Amino acid sequence: MTQTSVPQQQPTAPATVRGTRGGETQSFKERIALSFVIGVPFAALVIAVPVVWGWGMTWTDLIIAVVMYAISGHGVTVGFHRLFTHSSFKAKKALRVGLAIAGSLAVQGPVIRWVADHRKHHRYSDHDGDPHSPWRYGETLPALMKGLWHAHIGWLYNAEQTNQQQYAPDLLKDRAIVRVSRAFPYLVLVSLLLPAAVGGLVTWSWQGILTAFFWGSLVRIALLHHTTWSINSICHAVGERPFRSRDRSGNVWWLAVLSMGESWHNLHHSDPTAARHGVLRGQIDSSARIIWLFEKFGWVRDVRWPSRERVALKLRGEAAP
Template identity: 85%
Template sequence: MTATSLPPESTVTAAPAPVRGTLGGDSQSLRERVALGFFIGVPFIALVAAVPVLWGWGLTWTDLIIAVVMYAISGHGITVGFHRLFTHSSFRAAKALRVVLAIAGSLAVQGPVIRWVADHRKHHRYSDRDGDPHSPWRYGETIPALVKGMWHAHIGWLFNVEQTNQQQYAPDLLKDRAIVRVSRAFPWLVLASLLLPAAVGGLVTWSWQGALTAFFWGSLVRVALLHHTTWSINSICHAVGSRPFRSRDRSGNVWWLAVLSMGESWHNLHHSDPTAARHGVLRGQIDSSARIIWVFEKLGWVRDVRWPSPERIAMKSA
């Protein structure tokens, strides 16, 4: 199931009460919006405070290693798992690896896997048009409209009361019991994501101070940095960037986000060829997510990988 293979909206008939694969179903309660604000706001405050903290107390190697490892695990859980596997079926994976990637992506604290996938599939159906959950062009093309639209695309859309219909946009995942269980376990995975760095830091340093600093860098700062890197793909990469490939929207390549986004900011090719397992296809375009998929393929853990051929790349070129 891919974003481009979803049935036309007019052909989707009303279904009985959908299976609840994620928190809140198709609407977002006030309690959920308050929790969302908390888990966005607190890590962001830590990210802002990171500069004076770094200046005043420094960053230990233990904190740095924990933060980088957690960033890589949770970030690639989003890019390889939530995005390229579950949303676009860029490759097929063994059941155990599917579950591992769903858990890893959940550690990024960006929402339950089925809700994330439904939102992204809807985005591809209506990209930069009416119906897109997070287009920066939502309010028009004037500078004030674009400023408002960038805020909406980056964060504002997350607080919409009306949520994407998961039965319509992710029916395949709602039938996958293992993925539904991971999606429902999201609150516990968030707790694990926040507490694990502190536990490791405390055990390595054998001190409460080590646990506290690891929590600051490996939990709060890491989550905030990954949040805003991912959301920058929605906002920045649909407002600016080079467009070497043909697409029906305004998706662009933003090179300076490539490493932090693990290859996701080569966004123009992705919207030109959504099911491609590699986004950075031109010379010098770093795409660590594609490299991980390549390693999985060599190990025999994934199959039917949709690598973009040179002929297909040439065909998609603008």
């Protein structure tokens, strides 16, 4: 089966809009902004250990961080990934927009750019053309170490950006999603300032504002960044591979909770449009559970749940029906 439904020929697209460009190169200002967005939260993540050891963490900060992680993380996994990239289900317009906004709060780039990059990854997964394969430089240990760095962070600095008109023409025609993609810089500010505002309102103190910003904004963003990027790097280098796929995607169990089910990566690359990735006994997949709840409430339809028969065929390495 095809890995994703991307047209082979570049279609006629509407006029280029800010935040939805295709075929351009990354500017120096964009690289500076990217370094800031990656570096500052990561520094907070590193500092978090001695901060917890020396001063502790309040329940308010923990709740704010966990809630923001769940909202922005599932915005990526349920929205950016399973809905917009792979069309694993169909959602009502309000939910589509809500998921696009929630995913943008993860600060991983505008929704249309994210989708274009990921569709290109599936087309060339672990082969020439893959934006972030850890096997890019070869299979020796030094080559793999270099490849893991590239797959984790280095690829974000690729000078040539994925052509969005080629890989995400459907989203470029969706005015509501284009608006969300354009609004990404403002949504970054919301993602940074909202936890601080909540912390200030709950504690009515400057300390509450600062600690909520540290934990709920910076540490939360960094942890989600590196969890998501670990799917690109770690899950294509190690892990169990019980399912047939044309690449080296693997299942990494210890990332399952933090990645909200995305680290059951072998099944995903074996059956990309499946709405559930954790299909075997004991495989936690909170993203699939949320899609299930949406379906029960009538907010989504045509969910592509993997049947037992389909899973069994892929486990045996036979062709799926």
